[in-house]
Amino acid sequence: MSSSLGLTPELVRYLANANPPEHPALIRCREETARMPNAQMQISAEQGAFMQVLARMANAKRAFEIGVFTGYSALATALTMKSLHPVGARLLACDVSMEWTAKARDYWREAGVEDIIDLVVAPALETLDQRIAADEEGAYDFGFIDADKTGYDAYYERGLKLLRPGGVMLFDNVLWSGRVADLAETTPDTSALRALAQKTRADSRIHAAMTSIGDGLLICVMK
Ligand SMILES: C[S@@+](CC[C@H](N)C(=O)[O-])C[C@H]1O[C@@H](n2cnc3c(N)ncnc32)[C@H](O)[C@@H]1O
Numbered sequence: 244m245s246s247s248l249g250l251t252p253e254l255v256r257y258l259a260n261a262n263p264p265e266h267p268a269l270i271r272c273r274e275e276t277a278r279m280p281n282a283q284m285q286i287s288a289e290q291g292a293f294m295q296v297l298a299r300m301a302n303a304k305r306a307f308e309i310g311v312f313t314g315y316s317a318l319a320t321a322l323t324m325k326s327l328h329p330v331g332a333r334l335l336a337c338d339v340s341m342e343w344t345a346k347a348r349d350y351w352r353e354a355g356v357e358d359i360i361d362l363v364v365a366p367a368l369e370t371l372d373q374r375i376a377a378d379e380e381g382a383y384d385f386g387f388i389d390a391d392k393t394g395y396d397a398y399y400e401r402g403l404k405l406l407r408p409g410g411v412m413l414f415d416n417v418l419w420s421g422r423v424a425d426l427a428e429t430t431p432d433t434s435a436l437r438a439l440a441q442k443t444r445a446d447s448r449i450h451a452a453m454t455s456i457g458d459g460l461l462i463c464v465m466k
Contacts, residue, residue: 247455255289262288271353272346276312276315286415290316293460294387295320303320306383307386308386309371309389310415311338311340311362312347313346313350318350333360335361338362339365339367375404385410389416392416392435395436409464413462417461419458420458440461
């Protein structure tokens with residue numbers, strides 16, 4: 244699990260105790276993922292709690308997520324969506340890994356939200372374009388993007404098509420462990436994150452706020 248940038252282990256523990264208790268399936272997902280080699284890809288528990296509040300504020304009934312991994316963020320979102328909308332909530336979950344998303348399904352099943360999650364294992368851009376072609380423009384309340392950074396601009400444009408006015412879209416890792424502020428760093432990932440930050444701050448289609456939650460969370464609200 245990642246933790247918010249710059250937090251001491253004591254503050255991480257304090258936050259864990261200050262936030263509402265995690266669902267047992269979220270705890271199992273976090274603890275089992277912590278033993279995996281790519282564990283740092285998972286969002287932190289405090290970010291999950293924050294996203295749940297945002298999903299609630301957006302009254303999320305229909306949502307998309309790009310980048311599932313072992314399913315923690317999708318599970319946090321789906322739990323909130325199902326509590327808000329016991330009938331009709333749907334979360335479109337996109338990832339390219341069969342192996343990781345098989346684990347995710349197991350946690351979703353344990354939590355009783357598997358029935359509201361449509362997992363599509365394919366490049367996310369294809370999936371989003373299919374949904375746009377299927378007349379789903381403006382049908383989504385909430386989106387979370389946490390996958391390949393060079394794809395963020397394309398996900399942003401597709402996301403703006405899919406969201407309703409007032410809908411909320413979040414981009415993870417926008418501070419990239421601080422590398423975005425290091426001018427000597429010009430990798431494609433870092434450059435893509437900087438370009439998105441420049442674009443969203445001047446984009447009249449949205450209201451945006453970049454925060455230092457997790458590894459940097461960019462919050463966009465559709466006008
Ligand atoms: C940082 S992890 C996601 C972490 C997850 N949100 C969580 O809470 O644990 C990134 C994920 O994006 C997926 N991914 C990478 N490129 C992708 C693409 N083009 N389309 C869909 N998923 C992709 C990876 O397989 C990986 O599972």
